[in-house]
Amino acid sequence: MNLQEYKVLLLVVSAILALLVASPALQRLLVYPQTEFFTEMWLLGPEYTAENFPSNITSNTDYNIFLGLGNHLGSCAYYSIQVKLRNQTQPAANSFTRTASSLPPLHSITALVADKGTWESPLTFSFAYTYSEDPVNATFSKVKVNSIMLNGDTLDLEAFSATWDPERRVFFAYLFFELWIYNDVTGGFQYHERYTSLGFNMTV
C-alpha cells in the first residue's frame, strides 16, 4: 500500500469517525423547528370508531360517545370544552367567521394536555324530553327538553324546545362541543375556533 492509498483510507476512516462522534451535537442542530401549531378535536362513536354515532334518540336512554383532544401547540395547554345544545333556529358556532355560538354553555369540561399529548373522555348522555300535542291537528308540535344527563350530572334546561322540521320530518336538536383555550395574557378563556357537534332526531 503506498502513501496515497493510506491517505485516502485515513481520510475516509477519520471522516466516518468524526461524523459518528459529532452526531449527538448534529442531532440538536439538524432538528427542524415545529412550524404548524394546532389542536385536534374529535368525537368517536360508541364502538370507538368514527361511525354509529347516536342520531335517532329516545327520551331517558343512555348514549355513549368519546370526546378527544390532541395538543400540537408546542406547549402544555389548558382547555375548556363548553357543552351547548341548540335547536334549528338557534345560533351555531361558525367555521367561516371562526366565532363561538352565543348560546350559554350547559356545562364546561376542563382538560389540561401536555405538548404532543392527548386527552380523551367517554361521555354518557341522555335526554329527558316531552312532546307537546297540537290539539287542532292531533299531532306532536313541539319537543320540550327538560334536562340532559351528562356523565351522571344533570344539566337543567330552561325552556329549550325543538319544533317540527317539516322538510326532514323530524324534531331536531344539536349537542355541540366548543373548544376554548386559556390565555395566559388575559387570564381567561378564549374561543379556540374548533367545535364538533351531533344532531339528534328526537323520536317518541
Add this chain to the structure above:
Amino acid sequence: MLRSKTPIALVIILLLSVTVVASPVWADQGTASAAISSAKNTIANCYTAAKEAEAAGANITVIVGTLNEAGSLLSQAELAYAANDFDTALNLATQSQNRLNNFVGGANTLRETAVQQQTQDFLINVVGSTIGTFAVIIASFAVWRFLKKKYDTTEAHPSESSRV
C-alpha cells in the same frame, strides 16, 4: 293604637326572619362562589407552573393528570353551584384546591431537575461531542504524520543502500 302597631311588628318579624333564615343561604352562596373562584385561580397558577416545567424539558404527564382531576372537580362544583347546591359546590371546590396542595412546589422541583438534566445533556452531547470530533481530527492528523514519517524513512533506506 294597637292596630297601627301590628303592621310595624309584622314588618319587623318579617325582616328578622329574612335576616335569620335567608342570610346563611346567601353566605353559603358567597362562600361557594369564592371557593370556586379561588379553585380557578389555583388551577391557572398550577397550569403556569406545569407549563414552565414542560418548557424546561420536564415530563409533566403525572402532574397534568392531577391537574385534570382538580379541573374535573371544579367543573362539578360549577354544576352544583348552577343548581343552587352551594354546600356541594363549596365541598367540591375545596376538594379541587386540596388536590393541588404542593403542586406548584412539585412542578418547580420537576423544572429544576429538568434544567440540571438539560445542562448535563448539553455538556455530554454538545460539548463532549464537539471535543470528541476535534480529538478524532487531531488523532487522524497525528496518524497521518506518523505514517508519512515512516514512509519517508523506508523510502530513504533503499537509496542509501544503493549508494553503498
